[in-house]
Each structure stands twice: as structure tokens, then as C-alpha cells.
Amino acid sequence: DVKVTQSSRYLVKRTGEKVFLECVQDMDHENMFWYRQDPGLGLRLIYFSYDVKMKEKGDIPEGYSVSREKKERFSLILESASTNQTSMYLCASSPQYRGPKETQYFGPGTRLLVL
Amino acid sequence: GDSVTQMEGPVTLSEEAFLTINCTYTATGYPSLFWYVQYPGEGLQLLLKATKADDKGSNKGFEATYRKETTSFHLEKGSVQVSDSAVYFCALSRGSNYQLIWGAGTKLIIKP
Numbered sequence: 001d002v003k004v005t006q007s008s009r010y011l012v013k014r015t016g017e018k019v020f021l022e023c024v025q026d027m028d029h030e031n032m033f034w035y036r037q038d039p040g041l042g043l044r045l046i047y048f049s050y051d052v053k054m055k056e057k058g059d060i061p062e063g064y065s066v067s068r069e070k071k072e073r074f075s076l077i078l079e080s081a082s083t084n085q086t087s088m089y090l091c092a093s094s095p096q097y098r099g100p101k102e103t104q105y106f107g108p109g110t111r112l113l114v115l
Numbered sequence: 116g117d118s119v120t121q122m123e124g125p126v127t128l129s130e131e132a133f134l135t136i137n138c139t140y141t142a143t144g145y146p147s148l149f150w151y152v153q154y155p156g157e158g159l160q161l162l163l164k165a166t167k168a169d170d171k172g173s174n175k176g177f178e179a180t181y182r183k184e185t186t187s188f189h190l191e192k193g194s195v196q197v198s199d200s201a202v203y204f205c206a207l208s209r210g211s212n213y214q215l216i217w218g219a220g221t222k223l224i225i226k227p
Contacts, residue, residue, distance in 0.1 A: 004158070033214075040219055041219060042119075042204060042217040042218050042219040042220050043159075043204065043206075043215075043217040044217075045214055045215075048214065058214070090158065090159065092159075103149075103161045103164070104159075104161075104215065105160075106151075106158035106159040106160065107158050108156075108157060108158045109158055
């Protein structure tokens with residue numbers, strides 16, 4: 001079974017702190033994604049990566065950056081956390097070879113509260 | 116641009132009732148369509164998918180048919196159980212890259 005793990009289930013940070021969210025997948029997938037999930041808005045893509053050291057902006061990249069130094073690990077960075085970044089953050093991965101038809105596999109999510 | 120619209124929730128049903136969750140989409144080209152489910156405290160997981168018009172996806176008693184003429188992909192189940200209580204998301208694939216466009220999600224509550 002594909003397994004996607006995220007470093008924390010719950011996180012509380014202060015405004016202005018730098019926040020790192022880690023995601024690891026164990027199925028050698030090329031693609032990895034970071035979403036945020038907010039009630040009534042569904043999932044919104046922040047960034048995705050289709051290869052090591054490659055990244056592309058999603059729909060809402062402002063205030064976030066990412067890092068992919070190894071194929072299995074994709075990190076989301078909040079450079080200076082703000083209260084409007086309080087949300088559920090979901091990481092996903094998918095294999096590349098069949099393109100857009102491929103299933104995405106999700107981690108359990110990190111619920112971040114910024115005070 | 117491409118978009119997905121789902122019926123608003125929560126949807127509350129009694130056990131063994133018939134379920135329909137509506138999903139319509141706007142897209143150029145020929146997207147693939149997906150239903151994902153998020154059980155309480157868990158990550159999203161694929162429930163079913165359809166990759167071309169008139170395809171029917173099915174899994175765990177749920178079904179959805181890709182209707183290009185009505186741009187719809189409604190989720191149905193003949194007899195729901197309490198264990199089906201979850202949030203259901205409709206999504207479509209976006210063009211030649213690997214992104215999905217998501218509906219807002221529909222919370223389903225099944226009462227015994």
C-alpha cells in the first residue's frame with residue numbers, strides 16, 4: 001500500500017514564526033502536492049513538484065515556499081506565519097507515467113493553528 | 116476556467132436510504148473525473164474514477180457515470196450505512212499536467 005506520512009497531525013504556532021511541514025511518501029512517486037483544505041472551499045493547490053528540485057506554483061502560493069531535495073520528501077514552508085494560514089494542510093503524491101488520470105494518495109493532514 | 120460544483124451539505128439520511136450527491140463540472144477538453152472520500156480523522160482516498168464519457172466508476176457500492184452531455188458525475192449508492200458518514204469530494208483532472216480541480220466537498224451524515 002502507498003503510504004504518505006506527514007510530520008505532525010496538529011501544530012500551534014505564533015504569528016511571524018517560520019513553520020516547516022514535512023511530507024514523506026514511500027512509493028517512489030514522481031509527483032507530490034501540497035494543498036490546504038478550508039470549510040466550503042474544498043482543496044486548493046499551493047505548490048506541486050514533478051521531480052526532485054522541480055516545483056510549480058499552484059493556485060495559492062503566496063506566503064508559502066517548498067523544497068524537494070529528495071524524491072520521497074516534499075516540504076512546505078511558511079516563511080512568516082499569519083493567522084490567515086490557519087488551516088488543514090494535506091500532502092499528496094502520484095506516479096507520473098499515466099498523467100492526469102492517475103490517483104493521488106493523501107497523507108492524514110496537519111491541522112495548523114496560528115495564534 | 117475549469118471548475119467543479121457540488122451540492123452543499125450536510126446531507127443527512129437514515130440508514131438504508133438511497134444516496135445521490137450531485138456534481139457538475141465546467142472544463143475544456145476531456146478531463147478525467149474522480150470522487151474522493153475523507154472519513155473522520157483520515158486523509159482523502161480515492162473512491163472511484165472515470166476517464167472518458169459514458170464510463171461508470173464503481174467501488175464499495177457507490178457508482179458514478181461520466182455524462183458529457185450534462186457535464187455531470189453524480190455519486191449514487193442504493194443503501195447507505197452509518198460507516199458511509201464522511202466528506203465526499205468531486206474532482207477533475209486539469210489538462211496535461213497532474214493537477215486536480217476540486218469541488219467544495221459534501222458532508223454526509225447517516226443516522227442509524
